[in-house]
Amino acid sequence: MDFNSIINHVAQNIKNDSHEATSSLDLSSIANALNDTIGGEGVIDNVKSAMMHNDNLSKTVTTWVKEGANAPLDVHALEAFLGQGKVEEFASKLGIDKSIASDSLMSAIPMIIDQMTSSDTSLADGLLQKIGGWRGILEMIMRFFRK
Numbered sequence: 001m002d003f004n005s006i007i008n009h010v011a012q013n014i015k016n017d018s019h020e021a022t023s024s025l026d027l028s029s030i031a032n033a034l035n036d037t038i039g040g041e042g043v044i045d046n047v048k049s050a051m052m053h054n055d056n057l058s059k060t061v062t063t064w065v066k067e068g069a070n071a072p073l074d075v076h077a078l079e080a081f082l083g084q085g086k087v088e089e090f091a092s093k094l095g096i097d098k099s100i101a102s103d104s105l106m107s108a109i110p111m112i113i114d115q116m117t118s119s120d121t122s123l124a125d126g127l128l129q130k131i132g133g134w135r136g137i138l139e140m141i142m143r144f145f146r147k
Helices: 003-015 027-038 040-053 055-065 075-082 086-094 098-118 121-130 133-146
Strands: none
Touching: 003 027, 003 098, 027 040, 027 086, 027 098, 040 075, 040 098, 055 075, 055 098, 075 086, 075 098, 086 098
């Protein structure tokens, strides 16, 4: 699936979510705002950069690039990933409340990364290498259970 198809698919999910405010939005407006907010196809670079500075985000992103269920993105990770002001920008472009914009982006970003990496294992492998490969994953799991 090409990037524009992924964005349109995710925009449709935002439009169809449980928020009344998003159901009345124009699909192309959602797609354009989403593309602008996440940085277009550079979203993978944003993810790699955020992962280097946040171990918890690394664990979360790993679930997006491998088979299986995607771990959810929380508000703090969303800001770490996008940078400050991006949620407000997305909300403003669509004329929706910031909390609804946050919810939409927290569900959209994992879907986008998951779909971008599902057919290109080199992307998944590159992200996996950033956290130290399988050994890095095992070390993170061991640290988690030691707490």
